[in-house]
Each structure stands twice: as C-alpha cells, then as structure tokens.
Amino acid sequence: MVAAGSRLRQLGWFVTLALCITLFAALTFKVNSVRSEVRLAERQIVALQREKVLLETEFETRASQQQLAQWNAVDFGYQAPTADQYLEGERQLAALGEPRAVGAPSPIRVARAKDDTSAMKLPAMVSPLTGKPVKNIADEANLAEALASGGEFLAEAAQ
Numbered sequence: 001m002v003a004a005g006s007r008l009r010q011l012g013w014f015v016t017l018a019l020c021i022t023l024f025a026a027l028t029f030k031v032n033s034v035r036s037e038v039r040l041a042e043r044q045i046v047a048l049q050r051e052k053v054l055l056e057t058e059f060e061t062r063a064s065q066q067q068l069a070q071w072n073a074v075d076f077g078y079q080a081p082t083a084d085q086y087l088e089g090e091r092q093l094a095a096l097g098e099p100r101a102v103g104a105p106s107p108i109r110v111a112r113a114k115d116d117t118s119a120m121k122l123p124a125m126v127s128p129l130t131g132k133p134v135k136n137i138a139d140e141a142n143l144a145e146a147l148a149s150g151g152e153f154l155a156e157a158a159q
Contacts, residue, residue, distance in 0.1 A: 072078050087093050100107075124133045 126133055
C-alpha cells in the first residue's frame, strides 16, 4: 500500500508540475502579448506627436501666409502673375523689337541728373563749440609731419 500511495503521490506531483508549467507558459504568452500592444501604442503615440508637430508647423505657415496676404492687400498691392503676362512664342518676342506704330504712346523715359562734381562738394567743416570754420592741417603740411606733431588733423582757424 505504501507503494501505491507513493505512486499516486508521484503522479500528483507530476500533474501539479505540468499544470504549473502550462500556467507559466500561458502567463508568459499573455505578458508578451500585452508588451507588444504597449510597444504598438508607444509607436502610435510617437507617430501622433510627429503629426501634431507637422500640423502645428503647417498651421503657423498658413497663418503667416494669411498675414502676408493681408499686408500685401493693404500695404504693397502685389499680384500674382497672370497668363497674359507671358509671351506665347518667338513671334511675340520679335514683335517687341518692331518700331513703334503711328499713334502709339511714347516710351517711358527716366530723368537723369548731370554728373557735376562741384555740386557734390561737401560744405566746410564748422566747429560745434565756436561755430567758426575749421581747416585741415594736413593740407598745409605733410601728413607724416602732422602725425608726428601729435596726430591732430583739424585746428581752429581763429587760434
């Protein structure tokens, strides 16, 4: 009877061990399943964060485009080029070089000032303290001598 009880006890331990191994395997599979779902959720979160940044950037870009369009409408008045501003071919380009027809408006001319160097001459320097004209010492003597004498280039005329 001792042998039969021992055999039954061994069988009980074997069934218990098999049940524990089966439950451990099932638990491992469940943990791995949950872990893969967590990884998938994390990837989706990262993708959504990237999409959010992209949408924020696009929103800011469109907002600045609207601001630029408002400024353009109010301040600058620029317009997008239209199809009639482009030449259709070589014939239209050649027509631009033809002489003006009778009754055509005269071309726009730009005014130009004379290149008069005397008009560009600067007025004489005046001392802010005394209001008297200041003369350049370097004109009268050599520049090296002016530097050697203390480096002064300007002097009061009424000294």
